Amino acid sequence: MPTSRSYGDACPIARALDAIGERWALLVVRELLLGPQRFSDLRRALPGASSNMLTDRLRELEGRGLVRRRRLPPPAASSVYELTERGRELEPILDSLGAWGGAEPRPANGSLTATSVLLFLRGSARAHPDPPTDTYRVQLDDRVWTVSNPRGQLEIEPHDTAAPEASIRTDPGTLNALLLDPAGLDGAIAAGSVQAEGNLAALRRLVEVAA
Amino acid sequence: MPTSRSYGDACPIARALDAIGERWALLVVRELLLGPQRFSDLRRALPGASSNMLTDRLRELEGRGLVRRRRLPPPAASSVYELTERGRELEPILDSLGAWGGAEPRPANGSLTATSVLLFLRGSARAHPDPPTDTYRVQLDDRVWTVSNPRGQLEIEPHDTAAPEASIRTDPGTLNALLLDPAGLDGAIAAGSVQAEGNLAALRRLVEVAA
DNA sequence: CCGCATCCGTTTCGATACTG
DNA sequence: CAGTATCGAAACGGATGCGG
Numbered sequence: 109m110p111t112s113r114s115y116g117d118a119c120p121i122a123r124a125l126d127a128i129g130e131r132w133a134l135l136v137v138r139e140l141l142l143g144p145q146r147f148s149d150l151r152r153a154l155p156g157a158s159s160n161m162l163t164d165r166l167r168e169l170e171g172r173g174l175v176r177r178r179r180l181p182p183p184a185a186s187s188v189y190e191l192t193e194r195g196r197e198l199e200p201i202l203d204s205l206g207a208w209g210g211a212e213p214r215p216a217n218g219s220l221t222a223t224s225v226l227l228f229l230r231g232s233a234r235a236h237p238d239p240p241t242d243t244y245r246v247q248l249d250d251r252v253w254t255v256s257n258p259r260g261q262l263e264i265e266p267h268d269t270a271a272p273e274a275s276i277r278t279d280p281g282t283l284n285a286l287l288l289d290p291a292g293l294d295g296a297i298a299a300g301s302v303q304a305e306g307n308l309a310a311l312r313r314l315v316e317v318a319a
Numbered sequence: 320m321p322t323s324r325s326y327g328d329a330c331p332i333a334r335a336l337d338a339i340g341e342r343w344a345l346l347v348v349r350e351l352l353l354g355p356q357r358f359s360d361l362r363r364a365l366p367g368a369s370s371n372m373l374t375d376r377l378r379e380l381e382g383r384g385l386v387r388r389r390r391l392p393p394p395a396a397s398s399v400y401e402l403t404e405r406g407r408e409l410e411p412i413l414d415s416l417g418a419w420g421g422a423e424p425r426p427a428n429g430s431l432t433a434t435s436v437l438l439f440l441r442g443s444a445r446a447h448p449d450p451p452t453d454t455y456r457v458q459l460d461d462r463v464w465t466v467s468n469p470r471g472q473l474e475i476e477p478h479d480t481a482a483p484e485a486s487i488r489t490d491p492g493t494l495n496a497l498l499l500d501p502a503g504l505d506g507a508i509a510a511g512s513v514q515a516e517g518n519l520a521a522l523r524r525l526v527e528v529a530a
Numbered sequence: 531c532c533g534c535a536t537c538c539g540t541t542t543c544g545a546t547a548c549t550g
Numbered sequence: 551c552a553g554t555a556t557c558g559a560a561a562c563g564g565a566t567g568c569g570g
Binding site: 113116118119121122123124127131134135138156172197201202204205207210212218220 | 324328338349409415418419424425428
Binding site for chain 1: 531532533534535536543544
């Protein structure tokens, strides 16, 4: 049974670390921030985590009420993991970690993960005075997200969409570079590192939100 | 050699966790937030951490530039550990962890640590429109701090002080209870769980900052 | 293929003992 | 006081297997 060690300290910081301080726990939460994911989605998103590690973390997060496992309706014989309301409250912790960690050195051979870049995109759009309102299909490597703006605030969800205003297909590193330098979009398309379809003007507005 | 495992992920969240995600690392940082501490101070503050664990963490935090080891001038043959500027930037992370962790269940047999209560006191005072301006001597169990207000902002430092306006001696749990219920001060003094000296009106202002 | 469970080598942790 | 040395226990990481 994956009972985690406790610091035995009633300090709220130590209590938080008791709950989410183990290896991989917060990265699992990071992945779930953009919406429910199946076990195999999480495995692809966190290739460094072994399957039993993922099982242990999900069980423990579930036991602590931060993650909920939901069986999908009959057609799909699968289930998804999603954050509970309490789990979503971890977002400020991830925000502060991300703000601090950006100044730490990048690990050797470390590539950006899709979720990380999308969280950056979402955060930038939410800080933008005039965020994009169109619906986009974003494919990074072999995973697909829908970027939309249903309530005046950018949402990114882990599923495909029909009839987006524009679509983009690339890899996380290239998208991250584009967000930092939106002027590179045409060049990246020409070079083939980005495939774009649909309304390119709308797509341009999307990749400019962080600038 | 305590080379920590890396997530191999260039995401800023993962990079932060590479640096301060191991067991005990953030609790060491928490202890140093109130000022430089000697090895033995840290051992007393973190009784659950073994000595070699503490050594490993301090070495690693030092190697990452978050903690600095400083030899004390000749009279004392000792040295202290203190946060670097970069290490102090971890404070928002600890704040968000503390804010979230307060709603987590307290571990069985877990008592509050002195630093945790003092951080709560300091945070409350800094959010207070009219914080105390006197200098206090606060003793919790066998450690002593100076609470002062040199620049319009409450400071808590891990050393003794001469001629404080008021002094209080108790344990972390009792002080925490007092901060949540300042009206209990007189009763606690009468019951002997708190020893107070000096200007009691000033002391009352101090324990009322969180109310 | 999905969602694990089991096995096993390696790393890290934790407790105690010991040294300059 | 400020750490090292040692050693068993626990956690991690990778591989494989197995029932849907």
